[in-house]
Amino acid sequence: MKKQPQLNNNQICQTRLNAIRDAMEILSGKWKLNILGTIIVGGKMRFMDLQREIHGIGSKMLAKELQDMEVNQLLTRTVLDTKPVTVEYEISEYGKALAPMIDEMVKWGIGYRDLLSRKSTTKGQFS
Amino acid sequence: MKKQPQLNNNQICQTRLNAIRDAMEILSGKWKLNILGTIIVGGKMRFMDLQREIHGIGSKMLAKELQDMEVNQLLTRTVLDTKPVTVEYEISEYGKALAPMIDEMVKWGIGYRDLLSRKSTTKGQFS
DNA sequence: TCACTTACTTTCCAATAGGAAACCAGTTTC
DNA sequence: GAAACTGGTTTCCTATTGGAAAGTAAGTGA
Numbered sequence: 001m002k003k004q005p006q007l008n009n010n011q012i013c014q015t016r017l018n019a020i021r022d023a024m025e026i027l028s029g030k031w032k033l034n035i036l037g038t039i040i041v042g043g044k045m046r047f048m049d050l051q052r053e054i055h056g057i058g059s060k061m062l063a064k065e066l067q068d069m070e071v072n073q074l075l076t077r078t079v080l081d082t083k084p085v086t087v088e089y090e091i092s093e094y095g096k097a098l099a100p101m102i103d104e105m106v107k108w109g110i111g112y113r114d115l116l117s118r119k120s121t122t123k124g125q126f127s
Numbered sequence: 128m129k130k131q132p133q134l135n136n137n138q139i140c141q142t143r144l145n146a147i148r149d150a151m152e153i154l155s156g157k158w159k160l161n162i163l164g165t166i167i168v169g170g171k172m173r174f175m176d177l178q179r180e181i182h183g184i185g186s187k188m189l190a191k192e193l194q195d196m197e198v199n200q201l202l203t204r205t206v207l208d209t210k211p212v213t214v215e216y217e218i219s220e221y222g223k224a225l226a227p228m229i230d231e232m233v234k235w236g237i238g239y240r241d242l243l244s245r246k247s248t249t250k251g252q253f254s
Numbered sequence: 255t256c257a258c259t260t261a262c263t264t265t266c267c268a269a270t271a272g273g274a275a276a277c278c279a280g281t282t283t284c
Numbered sequence: 285g286a287a288a289c290t291g292g293t294t295t296c297c298t299a300t301t302g303g304a305a306a307g308t309a310a311g312t313g314a
Binding site: 006024098 | 134135136140142143144145146147148149150151153160161164165168169180181182200221224225227228229230231232233234235236237238239240242
């Protein structure tokens with residue numbers, strides 16, 4: 001008799017795995033968390049503002065990631081009737097709800113950097 | 128005078144962005160969080176156990192992701208001197224520290240599913 | 255008319271991710 | 285001796301990601 005999976009083979013684990021898969025898909029790619037974080041901090045922001053804030057992003061990727069996140073309702077897009085037309089992006093309720101996750105991510109990332117720098121200072125650097 | 132970036136142009140934001148980038152790099156790919164979650168729940172696990180638990184993963188990806196995470200010190204690898212040699216993978220201190228982030232991710236993912244199902248049941252589906 | 259702004263879109267390309275299948279080496283069981 | 289278990293590695297292939305650069309459309313100012 002072959003061994004069968006046991007751990008992940010129950011409803012609670014499957015629900016958790018689905019939730020993780022959803023979150024990873026919706027936040028996938030190099031830029032989404034960066035864009036989202038910038039909008040969370042900055043409030044309403046226009047396309048060119050975002051491109052200026054987010055170092056290194058091209059207009060193609062910015063437009064694409066914004067569209068993805070609008071479809072997934074993480075943010076809203078409003079076209080303003082200005083002289084050259086401007087577009088405002090704002091965080092939605094469900095986008096805001098990502099803040100605790102992002103904060104935990106930041107906490108872990110910072111802790112991990114600390115670990116690495118402490119290990120590498122074993123050989124007597126100052127500080 | 129052109130507009131200059133302001134929001135992300137300070138030390139606190141840069142530190143946060145670096146932390147997010149670190150976390151995303153270390154956890155990148157389709158399988159790492161799944162593998163990690165399985166080891167967190169299951170404790171010490173062997174290669175074939177993991178392959179049985181994680182539905183759909185091939186030996187190539189499992190081996191590669193385990194190596195990545197061992198290098199990044201999220202888990203430990205121990206070769207046991209058994210009849211056919213067996214290898215145990217176990218979560219490390221820094222891997223364990225990911226649990227709060229994973230939990231926040233799960234919370235958000237579940238809340239997001241709720242949102243979608245509530246919106247889609249507007250047209251009267253049963254349950 | 256020319257240049258510059260807005261917000262994108264399109265095209266073309268290179269690099270990476272990831273899967274299927276075969277293979278490998280050592281040990282045990284039938 | 286053949287088959288099956290262990291924990292992988294190797295090869296080959298396709299699909300996705302993401303970047304650079306140019307183009308588009310509409311409006312403003314000199």
